[in-house]
Amino acid sequence: MQVLWLALTFDIHAFIHCDGSVDLMLVLLGFRLIVVLFDHVRIPRENMLMRFAKVTKEGKYIQPVHDKLSYGSMVTLRVSLINDAGWQLGRAVTVAVRYTTVRRQFNTPPNPSSSSSSPLDALETQVIAYSSVRARLFPFIALAYALIVASTTVKDMFEQMSAELADEQTNLLAQVHALTCGLKSWGTRKAAEGIEECRKAMGGHGYSAFSGISELFANYIPSNTYEGTRTLSRSSDYLKPTPACFQNKQPHFDDIPRFLLKELQKATTGSETLTDLSNYINRAIKTSGPTDLSRTSLLDPHTQLTLFEVRATRVVMDLAQQVRTGRDWADLNVECWNASVAHTEYVILKCFMEKIEGLEKDPNVEGMEVVALKRTLKKLCHLYALSTVSSALASFLSTQTLQPDHVQSVNDHLRDLLKDTAPDAVPMTDAFAFSDYYLNSALGRYDGQSYLGLWDAAQADPVNSEAWKTKAYEVGLVWAVWVV
Amino acid sequence: MQVLWLALTFDIHAFIHCDGSVDLMLVLLGFRLIVVLFDHVRIPRENMLMRFAKVTKEGKYIQPVHDKLSYGSMVTLRVSLINDAGWQLGRAVTVAVRYTTVRRQFNTPPNPSSSSSSPLDALETQVIAYSSVRARLFPFIALAYALIVASTTVKDMFEQMSAELADEQTNLLAQVHALTCGLKSWGTRKAAEGIEECRKAMGGHGYSAFSGISELFANYIPSNTYEGTRTLSRSSDYLKPTPACFQNKQPHFDDIPRFLLKELQKATTGSETLTDLSNYINRAIKTSGPTDLSRTSLLDPHTQLTLFEVRATRVVMDLAQQVRTGRDWADLNVECWNASVAHTEYVILKCFMEKIEGLEKDPNVEGMEVVALKRTLKKLCHLYALSTVSSALASFLSTQTLQPDHVQSVNDHLRDLLKDTAPDAVPMTDAFAFSDYYLNSALGRYDGQSYLGLWDAAQADPVNSEAWKTKAYEVGLVWAVWVV
Structure with a gap:
């Protein structure tokens, strides 16, 4: 070995x-x-x-010809981490969706004016039927799909970059480096938060080792840290973007905020072509004030994409404004992080939508399946878009992409979408096709026998073996004698 | 035993x-x-x-005379959990502040136009000097203090309630039950998030078992779940607030949203006196539109309190509006949670301010200490207020308590406050007076010898003992022979 x-x-x-x-x-x-x-x-x-x-x-x-050639291997690792974020989150949300479907809690008393307990034979309400449980879990189903889909797009870009690197061409390296930095730090962080949220949504049993989630969380959480969190920027004037450095043709191994500032500069001066995933800035810098939602729906993909484009562009413009006021780069870490998040959330939506549009041409999908698959993926894409607007509402409002009187509409659409997703939640997570062996969770069994699973797991615990009980009793007797 | x-x-x-x-x-x-x-x-x-x-x-x-008398013991547990949330968070943030003060990362290259590495004898920048690290850590120092202070107020209320319960009087029970529900679920959740954020802020070493944080997190996280998360409300028409139930004099063991709806009803009809911690609703329902910040500062305590009052009242009014439209109670879990959070964040600010105001009369504080103590606590109170506004910005904006053009001012004040807190961060956490033994962290040593601590801990790891090495080598030889 x-x-x-x-x-x-x-x-x-x-x-x-x-x-x-x-x-x-x-x-x-x-x-x-x-x-x-x-x-x-x-x-x-x-x-x-x-x-x-x-x-x-x-x-x-x-x-080597370029001293940055070996950076390719760091990018490889990040590409796999983006993909892994989706699958690990999918794993947690599969367990949580299955268990909250089986688990029932509270029910309506038989007589509305009485507080007496309900008859024992009445079934309590499924936990997944509660609006708060749906609001906690379903966005993570959508996010798991979104991360997996985005990672395939990034992988394609990465393979093109690798082919070019083999010829010692580094043109794509800077762009893919920045893109994967943003996706990795955002995706692994969101996935870890999601895994823990899934555990919480399962109540007391979620903390049991038999849920499988506590071990998953402990194994997953270091991914937030390795390969960098992108929250620290070097406090160096050299790294502060300047017009001179914007013009520099050598690849700079900037994180995503510096990449975005350069793209904004390009869009402002019209000097160079922007990359495919950042040329939205060309369109969005021309807008002002809140997006007009009076003639369109929040479920219109074009409207959703516009909201994400305008918000990301304005966050980057805010960052550029702060840089111009002379604030030190190290003092702008928070603003940099916000820009990175806004762009990354846009990129994921864009990748998701393009994948759905391209389904007809996908050789892996049978003709008959396209319609059904498209309908389901569109639902998940809407859910990703609106739950992201909701969780990043402060950013959409403070950039005036949305205005306060839009909030009720966002909430209403999101609520309807969560209701609409409910009947599909189990098949959507079954579709990840995790085996029971891989899930390693008493609560997340494919057959829905969570309580049998818990019972079996408890019986298999060494502490419940006859040998252990006998031993414990003997030691207990010694202890009792000693105490008395 | x-x-x-x-x-x-x-x-x-x-x-x-x-x-x-x-x-x-x-x-x-x-x-x-x-x-x-x-x-x-x-x-x-x-x-x-x-x-x-x-x-x-x-x-x-x-x-018993009242069937809810024994609920007092549940309240006891919650009161202790609120206090514990502050101390456990304080523990994590103490370790993180100490380690990020010792830890240095990146530095300015000697020549601004060159990318060559800096001379080996130049010290790199302290990690705590980065704005993003301050923005991540310092609000949790403030929150730890805020939770501990709020828990003392709640404990006083609880003791009064217990004295009344001993006389079989349950007047205070409903109010203290609702208050502790809100504080417990919000406080334990925030504390767990803070502990994990402290770990992340320490980078790779934060994940080491020797940091002490991973064990702290694993031990602490179940507190989010036990005694309830308050995110599920029973789907019962019986529990939906109605004018009839508002008038009911019997204590209802409602969670905080139902308690708040009743208080709002009281304020609207002027029928009854509100409790001390909810009578702000009387004032705030008379306001409309954004708060006028043109003649006041965000560092003015009265202004801060007004912002929290107006926002909480409007969130409760939104909930009442949703109830009136006929939506089912179970469908309003998310709105209920928002109302609970908004009120709880107000209560904590109110308790913190009252404690600071009352310092002169506190028999535990020596006369000479009051001025210095007040100055430091005021700084922490400002930090709690503004970092909470920042993290709950979507709520302040969507209720039109603040408007988008206030956001820059919030950010600027918060940034100045974080800078201003930096020199005090170590003494503020030292003041928790945790012993090294209790912290159990190589990184968070009081003497700042984090790296010596890591080295000592690694040496003490059984895997590094001579016996283990010898054994490993022997087994390795067998393995090597077997492979060859």
């Missing part, structure tokens, strides 16, 4: 090294970061991973 | 029962909920806990 090490030789360079005991740690304990000191160890040349940097047979170290 | 059981006899009634092996489970495994079946077990009369319900020597069971 072989271990891949990153070590400082001439530069940071990956190579392969064999060591029995370290292998064992990896096998036994999962992923660990270890510091290893080498003393007179020779790494065979064939063990050097020489995709871009090379070592000649004479031992000469040759730098 | 004795165990307290709740069992169904005539009613739910607490009594004391001895059992060696169950004791042991409690000792070994912490708190567990266990089902016990009794078969021919006699509970001695002196073991019956007979505060309200009684069992006579002849075995006759006598119900």
Whole structure:
């Protein structure tokens, strides 16, 4: 078995090294970061991973053509994290939707004027029928789909970029780097919040180890941190965008806010073409005041997209305004984060809509399935759009993309959409096709036998074995004698 | 050792029962909920806990005068949970403030036009100096103080209620029940979010078991669930507020939204006196449109309180409006939650301000200390107020308590406040007076030796013992032979 090490030789360079005991740690304990000191160890040349940097047979170290070429592997990791965010969130919401469908709580007393308890044979209300439970869970079904769909678009861009990198072309690298930074930090954060919200929505049983969610959360949460949270920007004047740096053709490895400021600059001066996922700024900078919703519906995809475009553009314009007032870049972290979020939420909506539009041409979808699939995905896309407007309402209102008297309409549409989603919630999550083995949850069993699942899991707990009970009783007797 | 059981006899009634092996489970495994079946077990009369319900020597069971008397114990638990929310959050934010003060990341390159790395002897920037880190952490210092202060006010009310309950008077019970429901669900949720945010703000090391935060989070998070989340309301017409039920003098064990609807009804009809913590509704229902901020500052306590009063009142009025349109109570869970949050955030601000005003009369504070203490607490109170406005901005904007062009002013004041808090962040958290032993965190050491703490903790990890290394190497050799 072989271990891949990153070590400082001439530069940071990956190579392969064999060591029995370290292998064992990896096998036994999962992923660990270890510091290893080498003393007179020779790494065979064939063990050097020489995709871009090379070592000649004479031992000469040759730098890659561009020093950013190896950044491609960081982008790879982020692309997979965006995809994983969708699937892990899907896993939690599958368990929660199944359990809240099975679980019943409270019911209407038989006599409206009496507070006596209801007859034992009356079924209580399904937990999933409560509006607050729907409002908590269903947006995460939509978000799981949205993240998975967006990750396929990003993966396509990434593969194109990789093909170009193989030819040592770095044109796409800056754009894909910025895009994946935004999606990764936003997506993993939202997914972790969603997993915990699913646990809370299941009440007391959600905290049980048998729910499977507590372990999922503990395993998932580090993804928020690794590969960066994008909340810290370097406090450097050098990095502050200036007209000179806007014109620079070399790829700058900026996070998404600096990328957006450059795109805004391009749109303002009309000097260069914007990228496919940012050219909405060209349209949106020409708007002013609140969006006119009097002749259109919040369920119109074009209207939804316009709202997200206008809001994102104005958040970036606010950031640019703050930069112009001379505030230090390090002092603008919060505004940068807001710009990153607004753009990312737009990108996800855009990807989702394009995927739905392109279904007819998708060779993986049978002709007969397109209509039904499109209807369901459209519902999920609406739900993503409106629940995002609702959760980011402060941003839509403060940029005057929406005005306060639109809020009731947003709430009404969202409520109708949640009601409309209810009959589909179980099939929508079944469609993730997780096996019971993979879900590892007594509450989220495919057959809906949550309580049987809990009972079986409790019986299988070593603490309930005969041996343990006997032992506990013996120790208890000693304890009782000692106390008395 | 004795165990307290709740069992169904005539009613739910607490009594004391001895059992060696169950004791042991409690000792070994912490708190567990266990089902016990009794078969021919006699509970001695002196073991019956007979505060309200009684069992006579002849075995006759006598119900308490009011069937809600025993609800007092649920309120006790909630009061302690509100207090605990403040302290546990304080614990996490103490660790995070200390570590981000010690931790440094990134620095300004020596030459602004060069991207070369900085000299090794230049210190990087303290993480706590970044605006996003301040914006993430400092509001939780303020919130920890606010929760602790509010819990003392609630405790005073609770003690008055308990004294009345001892005389079988239940006048205060409904009010304190509703108040503690709101504070408990909001406070524990915010505290858990804050603990996790503190972990994230510490980057990769925050996820280490040695940070102490992951264990704190895992231990704390069930508090969000037990004693209820208050997000589910019973779908019963009986519980829907009606004029008849408003007039009912019997205490109704309503959650806070129903309590608020009744108070609103009182304010509208002028029929009855409102409680001390809800009579702001009398003033606020007379306002309309956005609050005039042209002649006042967002740092004026009266202005802050007015904003919270107006917003809470309008959220409750929106809820009342929705009830009047005939929507089912179960369909209004989200609106109920919003009303509960708005009122709770007002109550906490009100308690905080009153505590500061009353400092001169507080026998626990020495005369000389009052001025300095007041200055610091006022800063924290401002921070609680403005960071709450910022995080609940959608609510302040959609109720037209604030208008979009106020947002920049809120952001500017909050930013100045965060800067102003920075020099005090360490003493403000030191003032919680947690011992290193209690914090149990390598990163949050009082002496600031976070890295030494991490090193020591890693050395003490069994996996780094000589015995383990030797064993691992032996097993590794066997493994290597087997693979080859």
